[in-house]
Amino acid sequence: MIVTFTINGRSCQIDVPGDHRLLDVLRVNLGLTGTKEGCGEGECGACSVLLDGQVVNACLIPVAQVDGAQIVTVEGLEAAGGGPLQEAFVALGAAQCGSCTPGMLMSAYGHFLESLRNGDDPQDREGIRHALAGNLCRCTGYQKIIDAVSKGYEELARMPSLPPAAPAPQTGHNDPSHGGGPGHGSLTG
Numbered sequence: 001m002i003v004t005f006t007i008n009g010r011s012c013q014i015d016v017p018g019d020h021r022l023l024d025v026l027r028v029n030l031g032l033t034g035t036k037e038g039c040g041e042g043e044c045g046a047c048s049v050l051l052d053g054q055v056v057n058a059c060l061i062p063v064a065q066v067d068g069a070q071i072v073t074v075e076g077l078e079a080a081g082g083g084p085l086q087e088a089f090v091a092l093g094a095a096q097c098g099s100c101t102p103g104m105l106m107s108a109y110g111h112f113l114e115s116l117r118n119g120d121d122p123q124d125r126e127g128i129r130h131a132l133a134g135n136l137c138r139c140t141g142y143q144k145i146i147d148a149v150s151k152g153y154e155e156l157a158r159m160p161s162l163p164p165a166a167p168a169p170q171t172g173h174n175d176p177s178h179g180g181g182p183g184h185g186s187l188t189g
């Protein structure tokens with residue numbers, strides 16, 4: 001099937017079976033390998049991306065479901081306003097093993113955007129822990145990661161203009177139909 005969506009601010013049209021995982025379409029068809037695969041079962045958070053402003057596990061999303069949606073991956077995080085989080089991860093040594101970091105960043109930025117939308121304080125430590133609960137770290141622990149998220153939020157709050165909150169979830173792009181030949185994608189814009 002033909003699936004059309006926006007990826008990191010660029011429009012994309014791809015001809016691929018609708019049941020292919022978004023994770024594979026990102027990594028294989030579009031070459032966006034910053035999104036990692038850990039468990040492949042929705043348990044580790046390594047594949048976290050923003051789908052219409054919400055954090056999702058790309059390993060669980062059939063690509064048919066993203067028709068008409070807006071997706072941000074770690075490659076588009078800086079342009080989407082999340083650069084201060086990346087800088088804080090580097091500054092505080094929170095990019096620990098590397099393969100979990102993209103998912104951590106996307107979950108952290110998704111939590112920040114959601115806090116803005118809901119009028120909540122993104123700095124609430126329990127809120128940060130809860131937001132990262134689905135992103136597993138089995139190496140040196142979460143302390144540096146949570147400190148870096150908090151520092152990144154501080155920097156984001158100091159910016160002259162806060163990033164526009166990502167779009168609210170949309171409906172009407174959930175087409176489970178399958179089909180199509182070998183996948184290939186094109187990015188425009």
Ligand code: FES
Pocket residue numbers: 036037038039040041042043044045046047048057058059060
């Ligand atoms: S690879 Fe998707 S949650 Fe683990």
Ligand code: FES
Pocket residue numbers: 095096097098099100101136137138139140141
């Ligand atoms: S940051 Fe990847 S296992 Fe800890």
